[in-house]
Amino acid sequence: MGQGIPEIAGKSLNGDLQQQFLYEMLLIRRFEEKCAEMYSLGKIRGFLHLYTGEEACAVGAINALRDDDKIVTHYRDHGHALARGIDANRIMAELFARVDGTNKGRGGSMHIFDVDSNFLGGYAIVAGHMPIATGLGLAAQFTQKDWATLCIFGDGGVGEGEFHEALNLAAIWKLPVVWFCENNGYGMGVPFDDSLANDVYKIAAAYQIPSVRIDGMDVLEVYSATQLALAHCREGNGPYFIEALTYRYRGHSMADPELYRTKEEVESFRQKDAIQRLRNSMMAGGLLDESGYNALVDRVESEVDEAVAFADASPEPGLHTLYDHVTKEREESS
Amino acid sequence: MTEMRMRDAIRDAMREEMLRDDRVFLMGEDIGAYGGSYACTRGLLDEFGPERVRDTPISESGIVGAGVGAALAGLVPMVEIMTINFSLVALDQIVNNASKLHYMTSGQVNVPLVLRMASGAGSQLGATHSHSLEGMFAHFPGLTVVCPAFPGDAKGLLKRAFREPNPVVFIEHTALYGVRGEVPEDPEHLVEFGEAAVLRSGKDVTLVGYSGSVHQCTRAADILAAEHGLAAEVIDLRTLRPLDMSTVIKSVQQTNRAVVVEDDWKFGGFAGEISAQIMELAFDWLDAPVARVAGKDVPMPYNRNLEYAALPSEEDVVEAVLGML
Ligand SMILES: Cc1ncc(C[n+]2csc(CCOP(=O)(O)OP(=O)(O)O)c2C)c(N)n1
Ligand SMILES: [Mg+2]
Numbered sequence: 001m002g003q004g005i006p007e008i009a010g011k012s013l014n015g016d017l018q019q020q021f022l023y024e025m026l027l028i029r030r031f032e033e034k035c036a037e038m039y040s041l042g043k044i045r046g047f048l049h050l051y052t053g054e055e056a057c058a059v060g061a062i063n064a065l066r067d068d069d070k071i072v073t074h075y076r077d078h079g080h081a082l083a084r085g086i087d088a089n090r091i092m093a094e095l096f097a098r099v100d101g102t103n104k105g106r107g108g109s110m111h112i113f114d115v116d117s118n119f120l121g122g123y124a125i126v127a128g129h130m131p132i133a134t135g136l137g138l139a140a141q142f143t144q145k146d147w148a149t150l151c152i153f154g155d156g157g158v159g160e161g162e163f164h165e166a167l168n169l170a171a172i173w174k175l176p177v178v179w180f181c182e183n184n185g186y187g188m189g190v191p192f193d194d195s196l197a198n199d200v201y202k203i204a205a206a207y208q209i210p211s212v213r214i215d216g217m218d219v220l221e222v223y224s225a226t227q228l229a230l231a232h233c234r235e236g237n238g239p240y241f242i243e244a245l246t247y248r249y250r251g252h253s254m255a256d257p258e259l260y261r262t263k264e265e266v267e268s269f270r271q272k273d274a275i276q277r278l279r280n281s282m283m284a285g286g287l288l289d290e291s292g293y294n295a296l297v298d299r300v301e302s303e304v305d306e307a308v309a310f311a312d313a314s315p316e317p318g319l320h321t322l323y324d325h326v327t328k329e330r331e332e333s334s
Numbered sequence: 335m336t337e338m339r340m341r342d343a344i345r346d347a348m349r350e351e352m353l354r355d356d357r358v359f360l361m362g363e364d365i366g367a368y369g370g371s372y373a374c375t376r377g378l379l380d381e382f383g384p385e386r387v388r389d390t391p392i393s394e395s396g397i398v399g400a401g402v403g404a405a406l407a408g409l410v411p412m413v414e415i416m417t418i419n420f421s422l423v424a425l426d427q428i429v430n431n432a433s434k435l436h437y438m439t440s441g442q443v444n445v446p447l448v449l450r451m452a453s454g455a456g457s458q459l460g461a462t463h464s465h466s467l468e469g470m471f472a473h474f475p476g477l478t479v480v481c482p483a484f485p486g487d488a489k490g491l492l493k494r495a496f497r498e499p500n501p502v503v504f505i506e507h508t509a510l511y512g513v514r515g516e517v518p519e520d521p522e523h524l525v526e527f528g529e530a531a532v533l534r535s536g537k538d539v540t541l542v543g544y545s546g547s548v549h550q551c552t553r554a555a556d557i558l559a560a561e562h563g564l565a566a567e568v569i570d571l572r573t574l575r576p577l578d579m580s581t582v583i584k585s586v587q588q589t590n591r592a593v594v595v596e597d598d599w600k601f602g603g604f605a606g607e608i609s610a611q612i613m614e615l616a617f618d619w620l621d622a623p624v625a626r627v628a629g630k631d632v633p634m635p636y637n638r639n640l641e642y643a644a645l646p647s648e649e650d651v652v653e654a655v656l657g658m659l
Contacts, residue, residue, distance in 0.1 A: 104440035106438055107438045111438050121435070121439070125430050131397075132402050134403060135407070139407030140407070142359065142404070161423075162426070165391075165399075168391060168396070169393060169397070324441070326475050328441065330498070
């Protein structure tokens, strides 16, 4: 683990930041559990892919970004949106397909988008957003800006041609893109070592992109690795690749009967749970006590309840809006 | 007005738009040092440098997607896809990303991307290299589909495309690159989307075409006039989406007959759309069923005679007209 990553300075990261990470991971966990409930009540429809178990990836990587950095990600995107600071109310409203949702009900779980926070989308075609990240990197280089793009995708994406095209282009053009693979062990039910001829980070390394494999269930390690990656990009050295090893606790989507893995396997990863690890280390370091932790748990509980209430109260988009935004109206400067 | 070839009009349009707006850049396979497979970008690398005239690897999905990303970040990219045949490996980017992002985000972003590609058969390139997929692209809401038949229109439409806030698929028939025509010099001369051109008027039949098939229509009109004493009205659609049906309908209301001509396969093709709309909008004016003259339903054969037989010709158009009188 952690090839090329210097000893994690993060172990002494300041307490406020660690507290923030813990809060965000708890928020994502609770949000996702609530989504499952809302799905069984029929409030959320369509495909729903939950992120529990993988919280450290979103929180560690996205907290390393500046506000002007851009994010594109895959369809398992609620955690990324929350870590970016997008209001949980608006995300839940989107899942409920309501007008106060991030996409006003036109996107759904897999397509969360919030241009104001430079969160340029969840994308539901595996690896389909990776060339877009390349193009964002090209735009930063073209305009001589030092913002970077974080592109998050799953291990399943590595088998797609678009992965290889996007990485190759970013490498030859030295574009400021951090490729962040959330390797959760499976693409739906297929273990990644059955679908890839080599380790993910080695495949990326073949494109002459500095590439590391890290513990994606250690939020501090993810944070430091992403910081290093971003510094590399901003200095004009081209792209950087991170393979974060993680695990999803729930099925691929709500439709998954989970025939391909055992309860024991899931349990073994729960033992490495990122939230518990951070909580324990903070307590051991005197950065957190039981009542402080409970206060965080209560806080996310009420925020998620509020998100549900907000979403429920938000109206559905009117049928008269069906044809809105098929194409953008011209501004008559041209 | 200057007389020039289609490919030079296309190059001039790009050049002028690059001079006008420094957010415009071009990328594609062999558009730089090689000058473009159909020589549409010749000279532009020297004038604008490799940042704005970017040679790319052979990665259609990658470069179209990169165009989408650059457009999201405020640039105005033109991605040249060497030929329309290779757009098939980039369809994910065109269909799932470019055409849908504005809608899916409820207008938060838009994708001002120009995709140029060469289309059409007739050079014995065989089945994989002879597609006419204009109608396929026109099928997707969110895309604008432009297919000029003359140099002047090509320039005005392409310049319009660069100023459009939405993705534009700009399709150039390979057989037309050498066609000459009058081109306005005014750098602000734009041709509006969704406005068909009536190339000649006539009272006996309406011939509707786009891109290469416009020329079959005009040649057929010549034959109909010279040999049969018939006056055909010829309409060049110029853009398939948006589609100017009102010009077509107005014409059919005068002529009471219509033939729609295209290179693409007849089955499920765009001519079927035009013909259905004529039926819906002008049924009472029709004296005969709308005829479609289109490509035969076969993968394009390599052999010259077979290829010719698979493509619509002006004789086919004439025959269709005579058959409906
Ligand atoms: C191009 C494409 N093929 C297939 C699918 C169906 N599909 C959705 S998610 C998925 C698995 C992807 O796995 P991975 O990239 O590892 O992400 P994870 O779900 O594990 O987070 C598949 C096959 C798709 N959305 N897009
Ligand atoms: Mg996976």
